[in-house]
Amino acid sequence: MIRFLSSLSQTWRTVIISILGLLLAVIVSVLTFASPIAPMILIVGALAVVYIIFLFQDPAIGLTALTVYCFLFGILAREVGGLAYGIGIELFLLLIWIAVIILNKRYDWKILNNTLTKLMLAWFIISVVEIINPAGASVRGWLQEIRSTGLFPILVIPLVFLLYNSKQKLNLFLILVLSLSLLATINGLKQQFIGLSAGEEQFLKDGGEITHVLWGRLRVFSFYSDAGQFGASQASFALLAMVLAVGPYKWWKRLILLIIAGLSFYGMLISGTRGALFALVVGAFFAIFLTKNIKVLIIGGTLALMALFFLKYTYIGNGNYQIYRLRTALDPQEASLNVRFNNQKIIGQYLESRPFGGGLGVIGTWGKEYNKDKFLSTVEPDSYWVKLWAMYGIVGFTVWFCMILYIFGKCCGIIWKIRNEGLRYKAIAMMSTCAGIFFCSYGNEVMNSQPSSLVVSVFLAFIFLCPNFDDKPES
Numbered sequence: 001m002i003r004f005l006s007s008l009s010q011t012w013r014t015v016i017i018s019i020l021g022l023l024l025a026v027i028v029s030v031l032t033f034a035s036p037i038a039p040m041i042l043i044v045g046a047l048a049v050v051y052i053i054f055l056f057q058d059p060a061i062g063l064t065a066l067t068v069y070c071f072l073f074g075i076l077a078r079e080v081g082g083l084a085y086g087i088g089i090e091l092f093l094l095l096i097w098i099a100v101i102i103l104n105k106r107y108d109w110k111i112l113n114n115t116l117t118k119l120m121l122a123w124f125i126i127s128v129v130e131i132i133n134p135a136g137a138s139v140r141g142w143l144q145e146i147r148s149t150g151l152f153p154i155l156v157i158p159l160v161f162l163l164y165n166s167k168q169k170l171n172l173f174l175i176l177v178l179s180l181s182l183l184a185t186i187n188g189l190k191q192q193f194i195g196l197s198a199g200e201e202q203f204l205k206d207g208g209e210i211t212h213v214l215w216g217r218l219r220v221f222s223f224y225s226d227a228g229q230f231g232a233s234q235a236s237f238a239l240l241a242m243v244l245a246v247g248p249y250k251w252w253k254r255l256i257l258l259i260i261a262g263l264s265f266y267g268m269l270i271s272g273t274r275g276a277l278f279a280l281v282v283g284a285f286f287a288i289f290l291t292k293n294i295k296v297l298i299i300g301g302t303l304a305l306m307a308l309f310f311l312k313y314t315y316i317g318n319g320n321y322q323i324y325r326l327r328t329a330l331d332p333q334e335a336s337l338n339v340r341f342n343n344q345k346i347i348g349q350y351l352e353s354r355p356f357g358g359g360l361g362v363i364g365t366w367g368k369e370y371n372k373d374k375f376l377s378t379v380e381p382d383s384y385w386v387k388l389w390a391m392y393g394i395v396g397f398t399v400w401f402c403m404i405l406y407i408f409g410k411c412c413g414i415i416w417k418i419r420n421e422g423l424r425y426k427a428i429a430m431m432s433t434c435a436g437i438f439f440c441s442y443g444n445e446v447m448n449s450q451p452s453s454l455v456v457s458v459f460l461a462f463i464f465l466c467p468n469f470d471d472k473p474e475s
Helices: 002-007 010-034 038-057 060-079 087-102 115-132 139-163 167-193 198-212 227-245 251-271 276-291 294-313 321-330 335-351 365-370 384-416 421-440 452-469
Strands: none
Touching: 038 060, 038 087, 060 087, 060 139, 060 167, 060 198, 060 452, 087 139, 115 139, 115 384, 115 452, 139 365, 139 384, 139 452, 167 227, 167 251, 167 421, 167 452, 227 251, 227 276, 227 421, 227 452, 251 276, 276 384, 276 421, 335 384, 384 421, 384 452, 421 452
16 A cells, blocks of 8 residues: 555645545544444554554563553543453553564573562462462452462563663653653642542542541542552652652752652642651661662661651641641551551451461452452451461461562662662662552552552562663763
């Protein structure tokens, strides 16, 4: 077709293209008359064809598109609805892996022979074996839960090693996620000061109001699944931007990063997510520790302790609702905290005779849907750590916890050996962000939800790749 058009004169090309355009307009009009959703299906189909063409030229485009989707699919779920948009993540991954396998000769597959990939594979195998857990949880619940708990990391991390194996890709990914997080902040500010969209209003009416409107005040959730995920994400990206802002970069880049950090911190406050404070505090201490700079350790540690002292032992700023709610995160007598402790005690008693837990999908959302006959489905985990403990038992939880700590320790060793100062600060920023999300997951199911799950997987893989970038000049 292209050759045919190129062989024609300019006049005939204009005539043929105009006729084709008119035919397309007529088709869209007919489809609109037949069904309002038909033109949308046509447009989505056309975009999908274009996406697949580009994907098979460079599969890295697919991983970038997946990143955008993991941040934004909540908009589709609320404003469009009608589909389980979480399945789109698996669809993206399936297409990327098909492209990578077809173009396999382009890649150095030996790069997957590393500790991170092996540990993620081992955890996936453990998750698969959980299907025969003697507690007898539903297979459908297991299938839903393993998607995020075991399958997602083992599909994403190898793709980072294969497709993002360059310092330029690292820089672009950091810019992308910071931009997407800033977009989430802007949407959160819109919710706070302008109002909610129709889809967001419906989300509250469908039950979200119970946890997202407290004492007449909205807990901002932006386009994430809930305010807990939004607050933790904002805290982690505030930390990421702050650490990068003290790195050896141009002044205007540092200024932009400081602005993003400030806006993200405010986004954390208006989310009303108290547990997000620990993502910030733990991540900050991790960043200070990784610098191995005595001056930074003393100044940074002092400032962090002063901030905690301000929240714990003063009442300054209590007139501001966001500060007051954040302060309650450090109150051991806080009611919801004691409810969590009581739930953990109940789960602990139940698991005393079940060292391998109740099985995947037995607790939380999938427990209520597919395991209503199981006791654990009646208890709220309120924590990713507790959820894993309930599903995998003390044996599986211990394996997971030790695995994560080993990976973090390995990453610290990698960071301390990086000679390029700019690259080292990027690695410190990524590592402290992962640490913050990990510890914050004790209070909420952050690490198992998007976009935090994607961010942690990609950041850890990038840290393992950093030695490959170390001898190259800063881009």
